[in-house]
Amino acid sequence: MITTIGYAICAIGYTFLLLLLCTVRKAGLAKYLLIFATGATCLWAVAPFFMSSMSIEKLLLFDNIKNVFWLLFLASCLKGHFKTIVDVLARLDTWLILALPIVGLVLLAIGVHDRQLQFLIQTIIALEVLVLLEVIYRQSGENAWAFKPLILYLAATSIFEFVTFTNALMVEYIHPSYIIARGYVYTAFIPFLILAIRRVKTWGVEIYISREVVMHSTLLMVAGVYLLVMALMGYVVQYLGGEWSTAIQIVLVALSLTLLATLFLSLSFRTKIKVFITKHFFANQFDYRQEWLKLTTCLDEGDVSNNVYATGLKGFIQAFEYKTGQFIKLNNGTLELLAHIDKSEVSSNEQKVLFEFCDFFQDKNWIIDVDELRVKPFMYEGLKVNHALLNDVCFQLVIPIYKEEVFWGMVTMQGDDNTNKKLNWELRDYLTVVTAQISNFIFHHQAAQELAENAQFSAFTRMSAFVVHDLKNVLAQIDLILCNAEQHKDNPEFIADTFETLHHTKARMDKMLRQLTEKNVAPQGTDSLVNASKCITQVVEQRCASYLPKPSIEVLDEMPVVLEVDKFSNVIYHLVSNAQQATNDDGSVNISIEKTIDEKFVLVKIQDNGTGMSEDFIRTRLFKPFDTTKGNAGMGIGAYDAKAYMEKIGGQLLVESELNVGSTFTLRIPTN
Numbered sequence: 001m002i003t004t005i006g007y008a009i010c011a012i013g014y015t016f017l018l019l020l021l022c023t024v025r026k027a028g029l030a031k032y033l034l035i036f037a038t039g040a041t042c043l044w045a046v047a048p049f050f051m052s053s054m055s056i057e058k059l060l061l062f063d064n065i066k067n068v069f070w071l072l073f074l075a076s077c078l079k080g081h082f083k084t085i086v087d088v089l090a091r092l093d094t095w096l097i098l099a100l101p102i103v104g105l106v107l108l109a110i111g112v113h114d115r116q117l118q119f120l121i122q123t124i125i126a127l128e129v130l131v132l133l134e135v136i137y138r139q140s141g142e143n144a145w146a147f148k149p150l151i152l153y154l155a156a157t158s159i160f161e162f163v164t165f166t167n168a169l170m171v172e173y174i175h176p177s178y179i180i181a182r183g184y185v186y187t188a189f190i191p192f193l194i195l196a197i198r199r200v201k202t203w204g205v206e207i208y209i210s211r212e213v214v215m216h217s218t219l220l221m222v223a224g225v226y227l228l229v230m231a232l233m234g235y236v237v238q239y240l241g242g243e244w245s246t247a248i249q250i251v252l253v254a255l256s257l258t259l260l261a262t263l264f265l266s267l268s269f270r271t272k273i274k275v276f277i278t279k280h281f282f283a284n285q286f287d288y289r290q291e292w293l294k295l296t297t298c299l300d301e302g303d304v305s306n307n308v309y310a311t312g313l314k315g316f317i318q319a320f321e322y323k324t325g326q327f328i329k330l331n332n333g334t335l336e337l338l339a340h341i342d343k344s345e346v347s348s349n350e351q352k353v354l355f356e357f358c359d360f361f362q363d364k365n366w367i368i369d370v371d372e373l374r375v376k377p378f379m380y381e382g383l384k385v386n387h388a389l390l391n392d393v394c395f396q397l398v399i400p401i402y403k404e405e406v407f408w409g410m411v412t413m414q415g416d417d418n419t420n421k422k423l424n425w426e427l428r429d430y431l432t433v434v435t436a437q438i439s440n441f442i443f444h445h446q447a448a449q450e451l452a453e454n455a456q457f458s459a460f461t462r463m464s465a466f467v468v469h470d471l472k473n474v475l476a477q478i479d480l481i482l483c484n485a486e487q488h489k490d491n492p493e494f495i496a497d498t499f500e501t502l503h504h505t506k507a508r509m510d511k512m513l514r515q516l517t518e519k520n521v522a523p524q525g526t527d528s529l530v531n532a533s534k535c536i537t538q539v540v541e542q543r544c545a546s547y548l549p550k551p552s553i554e555v556l557d558e559m560p561v562v563l564e565v566d567k568f569s570n571v572i573y574h575l576v577s578n579a580q581q582a583t584n585d586d587g588s589v590n591i592s593i594e595k596t597i598d599e600k601f602v603l604v605k606i607q608d609n610g611t612g613m614s615e616d617f618i619r620t621r622l623f624k625p626f627d628t629t630k631g632n633a634g635m636g637i638g639a640y641d642a643k644a645y646m647e648k649i650g651g652q653l654l655v656e657s658e659l660n661v662g663s664t665f666t667l668r669i670p671t672n
C-alpha cells in the first residue's frame with residue numbers, strides 16, 4: 001500500500017507537469033525534449049498500475065526508457081544551438097551519452113536477464129548524469145542561478161539511484177525499502193523542476209563541454225571510481241562464488257594508506273592535485289577578457305613621452321588592484337628607481353632584501369610573495385634572505401622582469417588589508433601574462449626610442465657632411481688667397497678684397513661653429529690607465545679657465561682608472577662648462593675626486609650653486625638627445641653622450657639638483 005501511494009502521487013505530479021509543459025506556447029527543442037523526459041518519467045510512475053506483476057526486469061526496462069529521454073535532454077544542453085531533434089541525434093557525443101541505457105534496453109529485448117550487469121549499467125548511468133550536471137552547472141556562467149534548481153533535481157534523483165543500484169549490485173537484489181521510497185523521492189523534487197522551468201527563459205545557452213573535465217571530474221575521480229571498483233569487485237567475487245576475504249580488505253587498506261602517505265609526504269603531488277581541482281571546478285577569479293582590455297587601454301592612454309615606466313607600473317597596479325608600487329631596475333650593481341606610486345623611496349633594509357632577491361632572480365623566474373616567504377621559506381628553494389630584514393619591508397609582491405631571458409629589473413607592489421591577495425596558481429599565471437605584456441610594451445618603446453635616436457644621429461651625420469662641404473669651400477677660398485698673395489700683395493685693391501673675403505669666411509665659420517658647438521662625433525680612441533685628476537686639470541686649465549666662475553679642483557683620494565682620455569675629457573668639459581653657464585660670475589664651481597670605501601669606484605663630483613634643475617626636467621629632458629635649452633647654441637647631445645659613455649664603461653652619471661640652489665653631477669668610474 002505504501003509503495004502504491006508513492007507511485008500514485010508521483011504519477012499525478014508528473015502528469016500535472018506534463019500538462020503544464022504542453023500548454024506553454026513558446027516552441028523550442030529544449031521544451032519538446034523536456035516534455036519527452038517528463039512523459040517518460042510519468043510512464044515510469046504509472047507502469048506498475050497497468051501490470052499484474054512488476055518484475056525486476058520490467059522495472060529496469062522502464063528505468064532505461066526514462067534514462068534515455070533525460071540523457072537526450074542533457075545532451076541537447078551541452079553544446080551549440082540545435083533547432084531540431086535530428087541535429088542533436090546527428091552528433092556523435094549524443095550517442096555516446098545514450099549508449100548505456102540503449103545497451104540496457106537491447107539486453108532486455110534479446111532476453112539477457114543478467115541482473116548484476118543491469119545493476120552495474122544503472123550505477124554507471126547515475127554517475128554519468130552527475131558528471132554531466134557538474135559540467136552544465138559549472139559552465140553555465142551568468143545563467144547558473146537559473147539552472148540551479150534543474151541541477152538539484154537531477155542530482156538528487158541520480159544520487160538516490162546510485163545508492164539504490166550500488167547496494168543492489170552488492171547483494172544481487174534491490175532492497176524493498178528503496179523501491180518503496182522511489183515514488184516519494186521523485187515526487188519530493190518536482191518543485192525544483194518546475195522552478196527551473198520558470199527561471200530558464202531560453203534553452204539556447206552556449207555551453208561548451210570540456211572532455212578533460214568530463215574525464216577528470218572530481219566526482220568521477222573520487223566517489224565514482226572508488227564505489228565502482230568496490231561494486232565491480234563485489235560482482236566478480238559473487239560471480240566466482242566466493243565472499244569478501246580478509247586478503248582483499250588488506251589490499252584495499254594498504255592502497256588507501258599508500259595514497260594518504262603520498263598526499264601528505266609529496267608537496268609537489270598535493271600542489272598538482274590542488275591546482276587541478278581549482279582549475280576545473282572553481283570559477284576564475286578574473287574576467288580575463290575585461291582585464292586584458294583594461295590593461296591594453298591603460299598602456300595605450302599612458303603618457304609614455306614622459307615616463308614609460310610609470311605607465312607600466314600603473315598597468316601592474318590596476319591589474320592587481322593594489323595601492324602602492326615601485327618600478328626598479330638593476331643598473332650596474334645598483335638599484336635605480338624608475339617610477340613609483342605612493343612610495344618614492346627604497347629604505348636601506350629594503351635595498352638589502354631586494355639585492356638578495358636579485359641573486360635569486362638571476363637563476364629562477366619566480367614571483368615572490370613576501371607574506372608566503374615569511375611562513376613558508378621552503379617554497380623558495382635557493383633564496384637566502386635575512387628574515388629579520390624581511391619584517392621591515394613595505395611591499396608584499398616582487399615581480400621579476402627579464403629582457404631576452406636576462407634579469408633586468410623588478411616591480412614591487414603592496415595593497416592594504418582589503419586588497420592584499422594570497423598568491424595562488426591563478427594569480428601567478430595572471431601576473432605572468434601581465435608581466436609579459438607590460439615588459440613587451442616597455443622594451444618595444446625603448447627600441448623605438450633607440451631607433452629614433454639613431455635616426456637623429458644619422459641626420460646629425462648628414463648635417464656634418466654638409467658642414468665638411470662648406471669647410472672645403474672655405475679652404476678653397478683661403479688657398480686661392482695664398483696663391484695670389486705673392487703676386488698681388490702690394491696691390492691695395494687685392495688687400496681690401498682679401499680682408500672682405502676673410503670677413504666673409506669668418507662669418508661662415510662662426511655660423512658652422514654655432515651649429516656644431518664642438519659636439520661633432522669624435523673618432524674612436526683607445527683606453528689607457530690614467531689618473532682622473534690629471535685629465536680634469538688639463539681640461540680646466542686649457543678649456544675652462546678663461547670663463548667665470550673659475551673651477552676649483554680638490555683631490556681627496558684616488559686611484560688609476562681605465563679611460564678613453566679624449567672621450568672623458570669631452571665629458572668633463574661639457575659638465576664643467578654647463579656648470580659655469582648655469583652659475584653667476586661670483587658663484588662657485590667645485591670639482592672633487594675621491595674613491596669609495598670598497599675601492600670599486602672613483603667618484604668625480606662637479607658641484608655648482610647656480611640655477612639648478614627641476615626633478616621633472618632631469619627625468620624627461622636632461623638626458624634626451626637633441627633636446628637643448630640653449631637654442632641654436634647647442635645640439636643637446638652633451639649630457640646624453642656623457643651618460644652613455646659612463647654606462648658603457650660600467651659606471652654611472654648621477655644627478656642631484658634643486659632649483660635656485662645648485663646642481664651636483666657625480667661620475668662613478670669603475671676601478672676594474
